[in-house]
Amino acid sequence: MREDRMDCGELRWDSAPDGLPATHSPVPDSAAAVFWRNRATGLFDRIPLPAAFCKADGTILRANPALAAEWGELAGSLRGRSALSLFHPESRDQLRSIAEAIRLHRRSRYPVAVHWTTESGVERRGDVSVELVDDTSTDEPNLLVIVRVTEEEPTEPAVPGDTLEDTEVRILALTANGATAAQIASAVGLTADGVNYHLKQLSHRWGVSGKAALVARAYVEGILAADAWPPTPAG
CATH class of the missing domain: 3.30.450.20 (PAS domain)
Incomplete structure (x- = not known):
């Protein structure tokens, strides 16, 4: 008595003993199911x-x-x-x-x-x-x-002395230090998308484009300390 197994994508069919036609349903391949579940979750x-x-x-x-x-x-x-x-x-x-x-x-x-x-x-x-x-x-x-x-709803552009949230100030300081969005996210307790969202909103408020211009504006506004390294919040 023997058992032959044929792999076919996500399913396996087990042949009946002695070459008799198989009568049972396809058996799910658990490894393939986990793979596609993880793939779908990632997407x-x-x-x-x-x-x-x-x-x-x-x-x-x-x-x-x-x-x-x-x-x-x-x-x-x-x-x-x-x-x-x-x-x-x-x-x-x-x-x-x-x-x-x-x-x-x-x-x-x-x-x-x-x-x-x-x-x-x-x-x-x-x-x-x-x-x-x-x-x-x-x-x-x-x-x-x-x-x-x-x-x-449009957000009013920031004016000198505009108050930022603590999280936004920390994001600016870490950005000035060259940290990636993932590194900043780990430091402030957000996702990378959340960090990018804050950077986008600050760019919109200040009417600037790009991280370099955003950091420069933060120094001009006195939000980051001009005489400190690594970059730190002013005050």
């Missing part, structure tokens, strides 16, 4: 648009760094929070449509107009695309949420 984290997987009630199961950067947090810290605590729908009728779709297991995509306030106090408006995803008709579906910003 999800790299989506430039804010996105999250949620339970049917809106509880966040996984958020990508772009979503967490809106609130200056790590992606893992959003797990377990309600999406409705982050985004405020313009109309409750749209939520009722989604609730009805969940009840009837309708696999479709639903737009929801929302507004929210970022970690730096910027008011944004956008569209949240909510798509129902499930494996069977009996399971409660999960929700794939993708955010597209459609409107952002």
